[in-house]
Amino acid sequence: MVEAPDKAATCPAPVARSRGNVSSGPGLCLSLDPRAKLLCALAFCLLASGLNSRPVAGVALGLSLVLALVSGLDLLVLCRRTLAVNVFVVLLWVFLPFHLAVDEPLTGLASLHLAPTPGGLGLAWLITLKANAAFFVLIALLGTSEAEEVFHAMAHMYVPAKLVTVFFLFHRYVHVIGQERAALTTAMRIRCFKARTDVHTYRSYAYLVGMLLARSLDRAGRVYQAMRCRGYRNRFWLLDHFHWRLRDTVFCSLFALALAILTALHWSLS
Amino acid sequence: MHISEGVLSIPVLAGGWAVAATGLSLGLKKIEPERLPEVALLAAVFFVASLIHVPIGPVSAHLVLNGLIGLILGVAAFPAIFVALALQAVLFQFGGLVVLGVNASTMALPAVLCGVVLRPLLASGRRPVVMLVGGAAGFLGVLLSGCLTAASLALSGEAFVTTAQAVLLAHVPVMIVEGLLTAMTVGFLSQVQPALLAARRS
Structure with a gap:
């Protein structure tokens, strides 16, 4: 054994x-059952991937940011990780709004130029909101375990x-x-x-x-x-198995309520 | 290349997890209990090697090594790579939980392919052949990963096509360096620990 x-x-x-624990003191998420945290993180990330309107994604980001701030995470670590995670997002901001278009003018010479991609800018915004929302929930729930x-x-x-x-x-x-x-x-x-x-x-x-x-x-x-x-x-x-306590049930219920509100907003707007 | 959460469309994400679940169950079935530490430690090497930055002209790229891991572990490379990527998501929040299926599949499928197709060719044990096979594994590992990453982006929407092309283009120098490096690593292993490549010739 x-x-x-x-x-x-x-x-x-x-x-x-x-x-994985990057917390700096007492915080909401430190004393929760890891099973509750893993379940909530998974549910939120699943929901966030399905969002397709920017206002709802914005609300999701707001909620996740609040969670990250009250979770007891070290703020410095939080800022550093946020920057690291957004590298891929910056890449999308470079490539999504524009694409290389080939047009052939009458001279017959093909020329390359940057053409705006329809909806590209909105998509870049949406992804930025969604990616950061998922990140904040992930670090708030799993970073404190x-x-x-x-x-x-x-x-x-x-x-x-x-x-x-x-x-x-x-x-x-x-x-x-x-x-x-x-x-x-x-x-x-x-x-x-x-x-x-x-x-x-x-x-x-x-x-x-x-x-x-x-x-x-x-x-x-x-x-x-x-x-x-x-x-x-x-x-x-x-x-040393875990013990599910009242606070876990309360947290999961509140989290489920937040997810339900997000889902309702998502359906009403789309 | 890790795709972050919130980028890909739902069907692509679901497809990624379907492939990952199949690969994981096949891979885990292949691992005998006594090989679990070996899979875990090779996953750790895969993780640590990805922190090594190799200069390519004015820029640098980190090693991928999925072809090499596939060559050594075969189908068992799938769980190894999955674990390494999952820990990056859990500990450092690179990638994410939902996109993990796609990220793991794009890395591990080429590795398994290298293991299945190229590993039998190591049987001859002659150094030039072994190096050639290693080079092919390193090159193909990155090439196929790049193609799969680009494909998962392109399948998520027309707007991502430019990003997909850029991702594929960025992989070209990496695959050349990776091929060169893997060829030399495999050549080195065939001299220092020939048993390492031979014993896994199941």
Whole structure:
């Protein structure tokens, strides 16, 4: 049996634990049941993907922003992540409103020019609102949970056991692999490696990846043997189950009410 | 390339999840319990390698490596890639929960294809052949991912066609570098750990 890594006290190497949790103090979403949070996040993202009018998407963004602000998230992290997430949105703002059109004037010479795409600008607005609304809900609900809690909640929500095990093992070892990569990169830097656009650079990176692969496969063998030593018999046990409380029911009800209002607005406007 | 939430149309999103669910169930069925750590750790390498930025002229691109993971894991690459992308969505909010099906499918389908079609060719074990196969896997992995990403954008509406073309164009230098790099990685592995490529020749 492998013990579930969901208590800080049972985890010998705190360095190896990354946190999805980016909260900074008391907040609404910290004390909620992770199952409730995962369910609400999923429901909101599903609804947000279906919205097709800008006012409703705006209301959704407003609601999600309020949730993110009261959830107890670190504001600095929130701002940084918002910027990172909007990179793809900026790309859409570049490409959606205009497209390259080819017209052939009487001279017979084809010429390229930028032509406005009908409805492109509105679509860019709509996507910006929807993408950010989904992002704020996701960070407010899942960013305030430990990653292990989210995986554990998945196990309770009919996600296949093997997949949940892969999630746990991935999360346990991704930092170890990251540290191995850092050690190899440092070794390269000490030998005056400078990344350039040439075959030497690509070969160096190729060997770096090769070393990471070779080592991680060796490690996988050792991890499995260690698990066997502790009595692992193809079942990853999860201990310390969640307790559904009144506040979870209240939160889910309020969230469902908000979703119902959004749906009603969506139907009345479309 | 992660598509963010709220971009694609509902049929495309549903199709993405349908493909992802099929791929996941097939992949998970193929993984024996003793190979779970291996799949998890290779998923971790896939995640970490995507943080390595390789210069291409004045700009840089991060490694994708889906072809390489597919070459090593075969069908089991689907869950590995899915887990890595799901964690990016949960921990860093890159992509999203609803669009995860499409994002995972565009990455993992080419990987599985590389595993199924190209992995048997590694059997000869001769270094030039192995490198050629590796190069093909790296190149095809990114090429097909780019095509699938562009297709999922283009299928979501006419307005996205320009974006889809741009996405495809941006993948061209990446696929060349990725092919070169994967060829050298596989060549390296065939010398350092020939068992790694040979043992997975099921």
